[in-house]
Amino acid sequence: MHNDNMIEIASDGLTAIINLFGAELSHLRDREGRELMTNADPAYWSGRAPLLFPIVGRLADDHYTLDGADFAMPQHGFARREMFKLVEHAADRASFRLSDNARTRSVYPFAFTLDAAYMLAGKTLTTEITVTNSGDAPMPASFGFHPAFAWPLPFGHARAEHRIRFDKPEPGELATITPEGWIAPEGRPSPLQDGRTLALDDTLFQHGALVWDSLESRSVRYDAGEGPALEIDFAGLPKLGIWTRPGAHFVCVEPWHGIADPVGFEGEIWDKPGILRFAPGEARSFSMEVTLTD
Secondary structure, eight states, X not given: OXXXXXXXXXXXSEEEEEETBTTEEEEEEETTOOBOBOOOOXXXXXXXXXXXXXXXXXXXXXXEEETTEEEEOOTTBSGGGSXXXXXXXXXXXXXXXXXXXXXXXXXXXXXXXXXXXXXXXXXXXXXXXXXXXXXXXXXXXXEEOOOEEESSOSSSOOGGGOEEEESSOOOSOBBOBOTTSOBOSSOBOOOOBTTTEEEXXXXXXXXXXXXXXXXXXXXXXXXXXXXXXXXXXXXXXXXXXXXXXXXXXXXXXXXXXOOOOBTTOOSBGGGSTTOEEEOTTOEEEEEEEEEEEO
């Protein structure tokens, strides 16, 4: 399928549909056609799985400073609102590319390529993102995933039975997000039961996302305690957000290499928490695997 900018790939266990706009995973379905992603109800949030680049989270006053100059940039960057080009499309894989253009250079004066490759094998979807500095000056950037999975999952269990289990104990505090979307100076107690299990409940998200600024786990399991589950692996990403809007039929599991600005941050973009420095010509990859398990 290749119409209306929607690119379909399939394996013997999963089907995925990716939108050229934002190179955004829009649907992930099992062999029986059951939807594993959000219903994107605009009453709550119409996003599906935006790619967060070149920042994660919100900047102080939605501006950043680069070598003394001031630039405006919206929360989570601009990649999610750009049309990507289809680079490769085979039965079980597709890759997409965004390169800098006049619009991106007006808010982010760097030459770059952002490549998004989606690959299906059995019941696993691998997404590999490669950020390349194609210019001749150092480039500051972060990257984050933001997939919204169905809550409840389509396997017959009640919404209240769902949970997310971390693969390692996470005893530390979480970051606190202010109403404006910045990181407060004080942390918040962990809501995890036994240090590893998040019992999903709308009340957790009344004040925004749960954010692990320092994370031991590189994998979580999302399920209803029994039945099929989604295993979400993110080996190279050290931070995690979990978010929904109370009442919505999705939960976002967001591995990040980057984070929102601290309250009152006035430094250069180079000093922003989570920013990576890309040397001229340097490329770095960030990957996430989503596996449907029985």
